[in-house]
Amino acid sequence: MDDGHWADGVRAFFQGDTDLALRQFHLGLEKEEVSTKILARRLYFVAELEKGLGDAIRCLRRAAQLDPELKQAHVALCLALEEAGEEEALRSAACRAVVEGGLWSHWRQRPAAFLPGLAASPWWPAELFPWVKALEARAKNLRRRLDLRTIFDAAPWAPVGGQHRASGSHDGHALRRGAWHEIVLFGLGNEAEEGRSRFLALAEAVQSAVPEAVTMAQEGAGEVILSALGPGSHVARHCGRANHRLTAHLGLCIPQGCGIQVGGEWRCWQEDKILIFDDSFEHEVQNNSNSTRVVLLIRFWHPALNPPERRKAALEHIQAELAYTQRLQTLPPLAPDYAEPTRALEEHLLGSGACPNCRSLRGGDLTLDEQKGRARLVLSCCGHALE
Template identity: 30%
Template sequence: MTPSTDERFAAIRDEFGPDSLARVEEMIAPGGMPRHPLQAGAKWILPGISQKPWHDPRSDPGIASLADALEGAHASIASEHESAWRTNRTAFSDYEHYLTRQDDWQSLHLYRDGALIEDSASAAPTAYGIIEDVAVGNELICPLLESHFSTLLPGSRIAPHCDLWNFSINLHFAVDIPDDCDLTVAGETRTWEEGRCLLFDYSFEHSAQNRGTRPRTCLLVDLWHPETTIPERQALTVLVTRVRQLMGEGR
């Protein structure tokens, strides 16, 4: 860690107690943490987080409130996205994952770089409002990551990979799902049910495919893992932000 990071960590310990960052310190200690073999590609594994690939989106009250809000507004969200896709394609862009960029994987961001994307409010007002009021307003969203409409074009595939860590968790809200689409996490394949949410730990190896004849769209929201604490979230935000600055990354 750098001196500025050490100072921020010390301030968090002063507020929350000397042991409040013990798991974060263990995570960044030399040698790293033991992990499930299917988490081998992740950079950081916070100890004490359940090594469980799939989660029930109703098991945590905060995440359940977001899932309920999205599912209750499915018709409006789907209609607004379809209109934007048809009439405002310039609002979408190739999705840039930390490992790759794909032109057959299109995105419309609602939240990124720690802030809402105000330009997206007119294209997707219902989803934008829910992300603003519930995910951001209740501090469920991980400010290190994002929320975006994820559209896989027909015949596209997201290759198996692990995301960077286990202290956030990925909510998939199924907006428009053709036949022959699926998501595989840690070797278990599931299909999206239109208008419903799936929740999984993307530090486990995962992949997705659209073998259908029209685009597949989900709204993705990167949330804090519910098993993390407030001081840990503060420290992890400081840590990852500083690492990105040192690496010259924009986010």
């Protein structure tokens, strides 16, 4: 079996020598003949390792051209072009993903995990949702109880994109200038306990008006948070990770000179009023004032995802898509010289598997077995081998 440059790159990668791995991977891309689908997978993985944004974009462009069905390449290419500020190239790449890859339904709506067939609009009329009036009716009293003059002195604010909650950690990269902080009121596990105890009246109002949003947050499919954007801040255009939900913003502290753009249309918040939008469309936020903007953010299920069985299926689909994307980004493709790793081996390589013999999580040394044509991990805990 031909043990070429790509296999050498895989060994170097799992030994922690990323620079050597990248050199070998490039030699493999240049010299080894493989199918277009395997080449596209390799290019996609190499793009994740590239230090230069331009190099990554070149790899991703080629990957998307070689295999239009590799939707992860389209998503990553659009993200890279977005980061590079290449507006025309971004629109062109997104349109190709819609037409050639069948990935999305609109070039401005670019979630990493996409549920086809759902009604899609950047902005949604608030009157479609009966709970909006009930929450708006309580908003003025809630703002009085919040005491926004002292809200930043004692509240447990955390930077958006931090490790304080399981979801939403990817949003922080969109902050271009200024400060963006949040307090979780409802989320996964115990991540919201401190915030909820600090703002109990606000949490109870959400629980009463939109109980499905609370359940959704506790299932890890959404969140309810207080969001504070500091003076002079700019959150660049970006897309949410999935289209299974809509987002509501209740204006609590809204200075002049701030607004939100979704799908190319700008709107301004009003205190005690709710805006509803689909964050899987590209959106950005500006605060050009001298004071902090505060909104209550509520994620809730897309209205087409009913009954609960359909919501469960949608969430499973999204989680599977995001997990598969993580796998493609984290593990180099082994084909065609070697079989792709088994589920047990894959879990260890991703850092989530325990030794079946002693339950240790210590990892081990990866080898490529030429005779069997597969990867083999010898665990450092007790010498148990996984294939």
